[in-house]
Amino acid sequence: MPTPTHILALLCTFMIASGPALAAGGSKKEEPSVDRLAEADRLYNTGLKHRDKAWDYEKQAEGAASEKDRAVYAKSAEREFKRAIDAFKLATKQNSRHVEAFGSLGYAQRKIGRYKDALKSYDRALKMKSDYPEALEYRAEAYLGLGRFEDAKRDYAALVKVDNDQARTFLAAASRWLSSPEAQKLKTSTFSVWVNEERGKLGLGEKSDW
Incomplete structure (x- = not known):
């Protein structure tokens, strides 16, 4: 069983080791590397391309001659929005400060009815800007x-x-x-x-x- 002296020694050792980190408010989070920032931008732009395709399908749905065609275009738009969501999510993982990626992620989520997810994404974007x-x-x-x-x-x-x-x-x-x-x-x-x-x-x- 540890003696009071042993316990005191352990506490002193812990305080000495953790002192600098505590004084600095914990370890500072590393900034993303140049490569990660570039990858985040690439993924973000990929998401924008899928979003633009979704917009094109939405326009085609509006001008569709039949309900069947309208449903087909709407389904295609939803598919592209989901692909945009995947790309935007990956972009935010590469760069958690990519405000535009969070904003665009919220937009795509909202367009397919994921309102609560969209609010979380918008909140992240607005927290930064x-x-x-x-x-x-x-x-x-x-x-x-x-x-x-x-x-x-x-x-x-x-x-x-x-x-x-x-x-x-x-x-x-x-x-x-x-x-x-x-x-x-x-x-x-x-x-x-x-x-x-x-x-x-x-x-x-x-x-x-x-």
Whole structure:
């Protein structure tokens, strides 16, 4: 059984060994190497290519002549968004400070209905860049999918302060969303009134498809 003297000696040894690390607040996290940063950018750009392909399929779906064709294009768009998600995730693993990769990851996740995952990605992006307009706007849209209208309004208020054009983009997206089957499952009348009021403040007129 260790004696009090032995225990004291062990404690002193531990304090001496850990002193510098404790004083510095723990070991400093290593910065990514140049190669890792380059790989992160490559993966990010790969994700953007898949996102762009998804956009092309979405446009084709909008102009499809039949429901069957529309469904095929929509499925193809979803597949490309999933591929974009995979690439963006890999990019953030190579560079955990890649704010654009986190923002784009959230966008792709939101587009396929993974709203909670999207919020986590947007939160990471906004933690690094609190005035990131696209992340604020897209996070507000993700809140709509979850019926969290007050949170969406909060992000909109922050957005108005940093980028009026992006704020207009959100109001347009909110108006379109209000006419979607997803919105019809929720109580949106109060939010619809708010959207029209904000459109009026920005000189967009009171217009809603709801």
